[in-house]
Amino acid sequence: MYYVNQEQISVRLAVIPSLxxxxxxxxxxWSGTAIEQLAQERALHIAIEIATDVGSYLIDGFLMRDASSYEDIVEITAGEGVYPEGMQEVLLELVRLRRPLVQEYYEWKSEELHPLMIQLPQLLEQFKDAVEQYVAKELI
Known part of the structure; x- marks a missing residue:
């Protein structure tokens, strides 16, 4: 029997609609103001944290192999069929932004709207639906 922390997964997924x-x-x-730049960075950072936190809870709860990196979290959950195959590449691109955003923020090109910002709303909504369906299916 699995122990999946559905509460913590749900709390994180619940952020997605407003994000x-x-x-x-x-x-x-978007006009590139300092406030918009900071808002974009924070939105990307929250999206990364949601994807990796939820992925970690799924990996732990369903006893998947251990992840060694943020990219590994995405690859493991994709390999287990948590979300559609096409989503993996965009999620990998997203989690690869964590280091530049968090550690190399002084080099971030914040004046421009990041290309992922166009795809992110729909991707996050699909991610939420896919995770909820996966958990429901696996816990039957």
Missing amino acids: AESIRQLQQQ
């Missing part, structure tokens, strides 16, 4: 809407608003009004 996706905030990203959409940011896209529409």
Whole structure:
């Protein structure tokens, strides 16, 4: 029997609708102001943390092989069929932004809207649905 921390997964997935809407608003009004730049960085960072936190809970709960990196979390959960195959590449691109955002922030090109910001709202919503379906299916 698995112990999947559904509460912690749900808490993190519950952030996605407001995050996706905030990203959409940011896209529409983007002019590159300092506030918008910081908002973009924070939105990307939260999206990364959601994907990796949820992935870690799934890996731990369903006794998948241990992950050694953020990219590994995405690859393991993709390999277990948590979400559609096409989502893996975009999630990998997303989690690869963690180091530049968190550790090399002084080099981040914040004046420009990052290309992932266009895909992110829909990707996050699909990620949420896929994870919820996977957990429901696996815990039957």
